[in-house]
Structure formats: structure tokens, C-alpha cells
Amino acid sequence: MLLETHTNLVIDRDIEQFFNSQSKYTYEEYILKTIQHIKSFLDRDQFYSGDLISDFGSKKHLITPNSQVNLTIDEALKEVKELYLDHTIAFHHPNYVAHLNCPVLLPAIIGDLVASSVNTAIETWDQSTSATLIEQEMIRWICAEMKLPDTSDGVFTSGGTQSNFMALLLARDDYAFKHFGLNLKENGWSDVVSKFRFFCSEKAHFSIRKNAALMGMGYNAVIPVPTDDKMKMESDALVQAIEKEKQLGNIPIAVVATAGTTDFGSFDPLETIAKIAKEYGIWFHVDGAYGGSYILTETHQHLLSGIAHADSVTIDFHKTMFQPVCSSAFLVRDTKHFKYVSYYADYLNPLEHRDEEFPNLIEKSIQTTRRFDALKLWFSLKMTGAKTIGSFLEKVHYLALDLYYNIKDDVCFEVVHKPELSTLVFRYKVPEVTSNTVHDTINLYIKNKLFKSGQASVASTKLDGKVYLKFTLLNPKSTIDDLLNIIQMIKDTGKNYKTIN
Numbered sequence: 239m240l241l242e243t244h245t246n247l248v249i250d251r252d253i254e255q256f257f258n259s260q261s262k263y264t265y266e267e268y269i270l271k272t273i274q275h276i277k278s279f280l281d282r283d284q285f286y287s288g289d290l291i292s293d294f295g296s297k298k299h300l301i302t303p304n305s306q307v308n309l310t311i312d313e314a315l316k317e318v319k320e321l322y323l324d325h326t327i328a329f330h331h332p333n334y335v336a337h338l339n340c341p342v343l344l345p346a347i348i349g350d351l352v353a354s355s356v357n358t359a360i361e362t363w364d365q366s367t368s369a370t371l372i373e374q375e376m377i378r379w380i381c382a383e384m385k386l387p388d389t390s391d392g393v394f395t396s397g398g399t400q401s402n403f404m405a406l407l408l409a410r411d412d413y414a415f416k417h418f419g420l421n422l423k424e425n426g427w428s429d430v431v432s433k434f435r436f437f438c439s440e441k442a443h444f445s446i447r448k449n450a451a452l453m454g455m456g457y458n459a460v461i462p463v464p465t466d467d468k469m470k471m472e473s474d475a476l477v478q479a480i481e482k483e484k485q486l487g488n489i490p491i492a493v494v495a496t497a498g499t500t501d502f503g504s505f506d507p508l509e510t511i512a513k514i515a516k517e518y519g520i521w522f523h524v525d526g527a528y529g530g531s532y533i534l535t536e537t538h539q540h541l542l543s544g545i546a547h548a549d550s551v552t553i554d555f556h557k558t559m560f561q562p563v564c565s566s567a568f569l570v571r572d573t574k575h576f577k578y579v580s581y582y583a584d585y586l587n588p589l590e591h592r593d594e595e596f597p598n599l600i601e602k603s604i605q606t607t608r609r610f611d612a613l614k615l616w617f618s619l620k621m622t623g624a625k626t627i628g629s630f631l632e633k634v635h636y637l638a639l640d641l642y643y644n645i646k647d648d649v650c651f652e653v654v655h656k657p658e659l660s661t662l663v664f665r666y667k668v669p670e671v672t673s674n675t676v677h678d679t680i681n682l683y684i685k686n687k688l689f690k691s692g693q694a695s696v697a698s699t700k701l702d703g704k705v706y707l708k709f710t711l712l713n714p715k716s717t718i719d720d721l722l723n724i725i726q727m728i729k730d731t732g733k734n735y736k737t738i739n
């Protein structure tokens with residue numbers, strides 16, 4: 239009797255929604271229908287519908303507690319189109335030039351589909367088998383591109399923020415162990431850690447400070463080092479900052495060099511910083527979240543020379559290798575340093591069953607359940623190829639340069655820098671207006687107006703307290719005419735501001 243009641247709870251159509259051998263035709267139907275809807279997203283002529291937040295609140299799409307909806311695939315796709323696909327930001331659109339979001343490669347999407355469908359969890363051998371080997375192959379490949387030694391190793395992470403977190407953690411725990419015999423993983427905080435200091439340029443990504451805070455060390459554990467007029471860390475200033483902290487009784491433990499700063503795409507002088515780090519016996523981390531992929535180019539490889547000396551490296555494939563989010567890696571010069579994050583759980587990877595032949599990647603990660611993100615990259619390297627990916631990166635760099643030469647002498651613009659990578663920071667100027675506050679207001683007006691109208695998405699940032707606009711170019715299909723078209727929109731909107739205010 240009880241069994242019958244239970245059986246009645248599940249109807250055939252529901253049970254078919256699981257991915258298994260009985261549902262393969264339903265799976266095919268769902269995927270094919272979904273592709274039709276995604277095609278309409280690709281055909282949109284604006285990067286964004288320009289709808290207001292209040293336009294999204296249509297009640298029929300809400301899922302309320304205890305509600306049981308049984309939409310068909312067609313009905314669900316219709317709703318997702320109305321709620322999401324018709325409005326979400328299209329990173330492949332030439333008028334999207336705001337943040338570090340790239341258009342994605344088709345092979346990478348296939349990799350994602352396979353990984354999501356199969357649902358491999360990469361953390362232990364017994365959940366992933368050969369998937370573990372594929373992740374390791376991708377790690378070995380990128381370590382070799384960076385010319386890291388044979389002892390090097392790495393792990394896929396959720397992004398640059400997590401990779402930078404791991405770098406700071408390993409640097410801290412290694413220093414504490416080597417110099418003070420402390421085992422922070424086992425015993426937790428020690429007073430001397432309050433004196434530990436990280437150094438990075440004042441243009442480094444905010445995740446360095448944020449991670450220091452998350453590690454209980456606070457923002458003040460990160461010492462910002464001044465940059466030169468090309469937005470690169472000044473090596474003399476680094477030495478001065480290290481010496482000053484020592485005089486104050488603090489303990490320098492690591493320097494973070496940025497290979498491609500978020501706003502300016504500038505590369506810190508890696509060779510020189512590597513030497514300074516060695517001299518002071520401190521950890522050398524390279525945050526190559528943005529610029530690390532440029533190791534695949536002929537144009538920028540020289541800017542990464544010195545990365546081979548790094549103790550650790552951050553690289554984001556989801557920024558500059560055209561991968562869907564997430565796809566990122568944390569690399570370390572010596573695999574033994576992963577001991578600071580490893581944990582042996584009886585139910586997953588018991589210490590007594592530790593076996594080099596059947597690796598458990600959980601021992602290198604701060605995550606437990608983890609997606610098989612390496613498969614996307616594997617598909618891309620196999621089908622698109624590293625050289626071609628490098629050529630896409632060169633293309634977006636030259637686009638940024640081209641744009642720079644087009645607007646640098648224009649009286650309507652103040653351009654901050656010649657692009658080293660693929661960003662351009664500038665601001666619209668009204669020649670007869672001198673007030674910075676007025677220019678701040680106009681530039682924010684331009685950015686918001688273009689976004690809200692769905693015409694173009696341009697980022698804004700601040701330099702010396704002043705508001706600037708920023709183009710981040712990651713779309714190799716864009717042309718200089720596409721970009722000049724946005725420039726014209728900026729001018730028109732700026733002029734319009736003058737007349738209506």
C-alpha cells in the first residue's frame with residue numbers, strides 16, 4: 239500500500255527529466271529546441287534591450303514557495319527568452335566594450351555542454367578518472383608555456399580572485415613555517431602574522447586587499463607601491479616600500495606583480511621584481527588574470543619574461559582565452575606548496591590511500607565539489623589551437639592601439655595612456671570647461687545613457703579621483719569602425735548633455 243502511494247507521486251514525464259539512457263531522445267529534443275532560442279539571442283541587434291529593472295518583475299515568471307509548475311520545454315524556453323535571453327548582456331556584440339568579458343569559442347561551449355551533462359566532479363579520482371588527467375594535461379601545458387620548472391603544478395579555480403587568494407595563503411603559510419616554524423593550517427593565528435606584509439602596485443586588482451582581509455590580515459597588510467606614467471610598478475619604490483616596512487618592524491613576505499592591470503593593461507617589470515623578491519627571500523606571485531594568456535602571442539611574450547621565476551601565477555582563461563565562465567587556474571612553482579591547502583577526509587581521500595597513480599585534485603584546491611572546467615579549454619586547444627588564440631589576442635591589442643591613434647589628438651577627448659594590452663582609458667572633454675567635477679558628471683552621464691538606451695556598454699573607472707571611461711577590447715571580430723561608431727555615440731551624448739543641462 240505504502241509503495242503504491244510512493245509510486246504515484248512521480249509521473250513518467252517527471253522521471254524523464256533526468257539525464258540517462260532512457261531520456262536520450264528527450265535530451266536531444268531539449269538541446270535542439272534550446273539552440274533555436276539561443277540563435278534568437280545571437281541575432282539581437284542591440285547588446286542590451288535597455289529595459290528598466292521594473293520591467294523584469296512580471297509575476298508569471300516568479301516561482302513561489304510550494305508552487306508546482308509543470309511547464310513543457312517550449313513553455314519554459316519561451317519564459318526564459320522573455321525574462322533573460324531578450325535582455326541579458328551580449329558580450330559578443332561589438333558595442334559591448336565594458337569589462338573583462340570575452341566572446342566565447344564554440345569548441346569551449348561544447349566542452350561546457352559535455353562537462354555539465356556528464357556532471358563530472360573533478361575533486362577525486364573515483365569521481366572523475368580520466369577527467370583528472372585532462373585537467374592535469376591543461377595545467378602541464380600552461381606551466382610549460384610559462385616555462386615554469388618541472389616541479390610546477392596547478393589547479394583550476396573559480397577565477398582570478400580565488401587564485402590570488404591561494405597565492406597569498408601559500409605565501410603566508412610558507413613564510414610562517416620556514417621562518418617561524420609555525421603551522422598555521424594546524425594551529426591557526428599567531429601574533430607575528432600581524433606583522434606580515436604583501437606588496438603590490440597601486441593599480442593591482444582589488445582582490446589582493448580583499449583576500450588579505452579574508453585571511454584575517456586586513457587591508458593594511460597590503461602595501462601599495464607607486465606606479466610610473468605607464469601604470470607599471472616602480473621597482474625602486476618597491477625596494478623603498480620593503481625597507482620602510484622593515485624599519486617599522488613589519489615583515490615583508492610576498493610581492494604581487496600584475497601582468498595586465500585591470501584598467502590599463504599594464505605589465506609590471508617582472509624580471510626586476512623577481513630579482514628583488516629573490517634578494518629579500520620573499521614569495522613572488524604574478525597576477526596574470528588578464529595578461530597571462532598573452533604568453534601565446536608574439537607581440538607580448540617579452541612582457542611576460544620573468545614569469546618563469548614566479549613562485550605562483552594566476553591566469554584567467556575566461557578573460558583572455560575566450561572561455562565561458564568559469565575557467566581559471568592557479569599555478570605554483572613547486573607542487574609541494576599545495577600542502578598548505580590539502581586535507582584528507584576519510585570519506586573522500588583518506589591519507590592512507592594516498593596514491594600518486596590515482597591523484598585526487600582536491601588536495602590542491604580550496605573547493606571540494608568542483609566543475610570540470612578544463613574540458614572547455616581542452617576542446618579549444620584541440621579545435622582552435624593556441625597559436626590562433628594568440629592571434630586573436632594580438633588582434634584586440636592592435637584594435638586598442640588603432641583606437642588610441644584615432645582619438646589621442648581629438649579635442650573632445652583626454653586619453654590617459656597608450657594601450658599596452660587591449661584597454662583604453664580616456665574621458666570626454668568639453669574644451670571650454672575646466673572643472674573636473676563637471677567632467678566627472680558628463681562622463682558618468684554618457685556611460686549611463688549609452689547603457690540604458692541599449693546602444694553601447696562602456697565602463698568607467700577613476701584615476702587620481704577623476705572619472706574616466708574605459709574600453710576593454712576582447713572581441714577579435716570587432717573592427718575599428720565599430721569602435722569609432724561608439725566614439726561617435728559618446729561625442730553625440732556628451733554634446734547632448736551640454737544642450738539639455
Ligand SMILES: Cc1ncc(COP(=O)(O)O)c(C=O)c1O
Pocket residue numbers: 338396397398399400402443445496498499500525526527528554566
Ligand atoms: C588583474 C586581475 N586580477 C584578478 C581579477 C579577478 O578575477 P575574477 O573576476 O576571475 O575573480 C581580475 C578581474 O578583473 C583582474 O583584472
